[in-house]
Amino acid sequence: xxxxxxxxxxxxxxxxxxxxxxxxxxxxxxxxxxxxxxxxxxxxxxxxxxxxxxxxxxxxxxxxxxxxxxxxxxxxxxxxxxxxxxxxxxxxxxxxxxxxxxxxxxxxxxxxxxxxxxxxxxxxxxxxxxxxxxxxxxxxxxxxxxxxxxxxxxxxxxxxxxxxxxxxxxxxxxxxxxxxxxxxxxxxxxxxxxxxxxxxxxxxxxxxxxxxxxxxxxxxxxxxxxxxx
Amino acid sequence: xxxxxxxxxxxxxxxxxxxxxxxxxxxxxxxxxxxxxxxxxxxxxxxxxxxxxxxxxxxxxxxxxxxxxxxxxxxxxxxxxxxxxxxxxxxxxxxxxxxxxxxxxxxxxxxxxxxxxxxxxxxxxxxxxxxxxxxxxxxxxxxxxxxxxxxxxxxxxxxxxxxxxxxxxxxxxxxxxxxxxxxxxxxxxxxxxxxxxxxxxxxxxxxxxxxxxxxxxxxxxxxxxxxxx
Numbered sequence: 348x349x350x351x352x353x354x355x356x357x358x359x360x361x362x363x364x365x366x367x368x369x370x371x372x373x374x375x376x377x378x379x380x381x382x383x384x385x386x387x388x389x390x391x392x393x394x395x396x397x398x399x400x401x402x403x404x405x406x407x408x409x410x411x412x413x414x415x416x417x418x419x420x421x422x423x424x425x426x427x428x429x430x431x432x433x434x435x436x437x438x439x440x441x442x443x444x445x446x447x448x449x450x451x452x453x454x455x456x457x458x459x460x461x462x463x464x465x466x467x468x469x470x471x472x473x474x475x476x477x478x479x480x481x482x483x484x485x486x487x488x489x490x491x492x493x494x495x496x497x498x499x500x501x502x503x504x505x506x507x508x509x510x511x512x513x514x515x516x517x518x519x520x521x522x523x524x525x526x527x528x529x530x531x532x533x534x535x536x537x538x539x540x541x542x543x544x545x546x547x548x549x550x551x552x553x554x555x556x557x558x559x560x561x562x563x564x565x566x567x568x569x570x571x572x573x574x575x576x
Numbered sequence: 577x578x579x580x581x582x583x584x585x586x587x588x589x590x591x592x593x594x595x596x597x598x599x600x601x602x603x604x605x606x607x608x609x610x611x612x613x614x615x616x617x618x619x620x621x622x623x624x625x626x627x628x629x630x631x632x633x634x635x636x637x638x639x640x641x642x643x644x645x646x647x648x649x650x651x652x653x654x655x656x657x658x659x660x661x662x663x664x665x666x667x668x669x670x671x672x673x674x675x676x677x678x679x680x681x682x683x684x685x686x687x688x689x690x691x692x693x694x695x696x697x698x699x700x701x702x703x704x705x706x707x708x709x710x711x712x713x714x715x716x717x718x719x720x721x722x723x724x725x726x727x728x729x730x731x732x733x734x735x736x737x738x739x740x741x742x743x744x745x746x747x748x749x750x751x752x753x754x755x756x757x758x759x760x761x762x763x764x765x766x767x768x769x770x771x772x773x774x775x776x777x778x779x780x781x782x783x784x785x786x787x788x789x790x791x792x793x794x795x796x797x798x799x800x801x802x803x804x805x
Contacts, residue, residue, distance in 0.1 A: 392706060394623060449787065453794050477621060505786075512788045518769075518777040519786060525758025526751045533750060540747075547797055548747040554794055556785030557734075557748060558678065559741045565682050565783055568776055 377415040379405065384419075385426040385466040388474045393423060424483045427476055430467035431490040437462060438497045448505035453550060455501065456527060460546035463531030472531035495520060523553045606644040608634060613648075614655040614695040617703045622652060653712045656705055659696035660719040666691060667726045677734035682779060684730065685756060689775035692760030701760035724749060752782045 383404050387396045398419055402409045416422050437458035441451050462468035476487035498520045505511025511519075530545055558565065612633050616625045627648055631638045645651050666687035670680050691697035705716035727749045734740025740748075759774055787794065 447792075449792060450795060452786070457797055502786075505788075510788055510792045511786050512784065514781065514786070515777050518774060519781055521758060521762060522755045522778045522781045523786075525755040525761075527754070528758065529750060529754025532754075543797060545747060548744050549751045552743065552748055552751045552782065552785075554785050554787050555741065556781075556783050557681070557731075557740050557743070557752075558783050559734075559739055563678060563739045566679060568686055568772060 373415075380412055380415045381422060381425050381429065382466050384422045385430075385470040388423065388426065389466065389469045393419075393474045393478045398422075420479055420483065423470075423474060424476075424479055424487070426467055426470040427474070427487050428490070430462065430469075430471035431487065431494065433462045433468055434459060434471070434494055435490065435497075438494065438501075442497065442501070447510050448501050448508055449510035449554075452498075452501045452505060452511070453554065455498065456523060456550050456553070457543070457546050459527045460530055460542055460549070463528060464534045464536075464542040464545075469531045469534075472528045495524070498524065526553060602644075609641055609644045610651060610654050610658065611695050613651045614659075614699040617652065617655065618695065618698045622648075622703045622707045627651075649708055649712065652699075652703060653705075653708055653716070655696055655699040656703070656716050657719070659691065659698075659700035660716065660723065662691045662697055663688065663700070663723055664719065664726075667723065671726065671730070676739050677730050677737055678739035678783075681727075681730045681734060681740070682783065684727065685752060685779050685782070686772070686775050688756045689759055689771055689778070692757060693763045693765075693771040693774075698760045698763075701757045724753070727753070755782060 380401065384396070384398075384401050387400055387404070396419070398412050399409055401422075402412045405412070416425070438455050441454040441458060444451070444454070463472050476484045476491075479487070499516040502511055502514070502516040502519050506513055506516070526549055527546075530542075530549065534542065534545065609630065613625070613627075613630045616629055616633070625648070627641050628638055630651075631641045634641070645654070667684050670683045670687060673680070673683070692701050705713045705720075708716070728745040731740055731743070731745040731748050735742055735745070755778055756775075759771075759778065763771065763774065
């Protein structure tokens with residue numbers, strides 16, 4: 348299936364070097380470096396991106412960039428970690444809000460789409476931990492596994508309370524993670540539809556399915572029926 | 577969401593250099609080079625893969641590999657092209673078989689999963705055209721767009737015939753393309769579930785949804801209801 352081209356260059360964030368108040372600006376400047384790098388990685392891919400270009404986009408020198416970060420690898424690690432933390436925080440908030448598991452799941456899906464269509468969340472999907480050395484990769488994979496666990500747990504709760512159809516929670520979680528993560532790959536800011544509208548259409552398919560009516564019977568797979576026979 | 581680690585090294589295909597009958601073996605040998613490279617790219621990523629390793633796995637010299645292919649870029653192009661051709665052929669067969677659009681769509685989804693869990697199809701998903709020069713990238717993107725068009729067309733037909741729920745065909749196609757393509761990313765041969773079983777569970781969610789009963793109401797998004805008001 349076609350994936351529309353990567354985003355056109357997003358406008359670089361307003362440079363915090365322009366700010367007059369210098370107190371407590373270090374964290375803000377570091378975040379600006381990370382966000383600018385995340386945008387670059389998302390547009391061009393990790394391998395093709397350079398810290399020279401990050402510096403250029405921010406209007407600062409390369410040594411200035413190195414004052415805030417150690418290496419391109421460290422930047423990617425921080426970008427992906429930040430994206431995963433946003434996702435974890437969202438699912439924890441959704442879970443803490445109470446209510447039925449299916450409503451939590453839908454709220455979690457909405458938050459997921461909102462995050463993977465922004466810089467750090469998009470970086471989780473488009474770049475991810477693959478280019479990093481083993482130790483960093485492992486840390487980020489552990490965070491992903493924890494997130495995955497939260498979603499599976501919601502599905503398990505939904506099945507137990509009768510709001511979610513009886514299914515394999517692992518495969519169901521992979522199914523919607525795939526559908527929602529894909530949005531982070533093809534979404535272009537300013538490309539027509541807003542993330543919240545995309546999320547609603549996609550979630551509707553995942554919650555209600557594509558079949559028009561329950562009486563539109565779908566033939567079972569030949570292999571599966573042979574196995575069942 | 578966690579994506580399980582990449583596959584462990586798949587067994588290299590039986591080397592056709594061992595074959596005694598030499599007539600007409602060139603195409604077979606070239607295909608063996610491509611398939612071996614696809615496996616390597618899928619396991620290690622494109623950047624980390626070398627033609628030395630392809631030669632080593634096939635038990636031949638590097639010049640022998642160069643007798644069949646010109647470059648690593650050409651190999652990737654051929655692998656992705658082959659994967660996309662398999663997908664195109666499958667959807668054409670499904671479409672030619674006749675019947676209702678929803679049944680064609682389900683048959684097309686099954687074929688999609690079968691292909692993206694094998695070497696060339698997996699290469700479309702895990703590596704894709706991104707590392708290639710613009711001209712090759714464009715050719716492959718055109719093939720993807722044509723494939724995408726076929727799936728959207730099936731959804732349009734299904735909506736018209738009343739077997740598929742009224743939805744945005746583009747977003748519905750992206751939703752299931754994401755869910756099914758994701759399988760090509762996390763699937764590990766020998767990892768427990770067979771592709772056909774994974775496909776059935778995933779397709780069931782996409783066709784029937786996660787909601788246990790139509791009367792399990794799901795609250796609309798706050799932003800969406802505000803916009804509708």
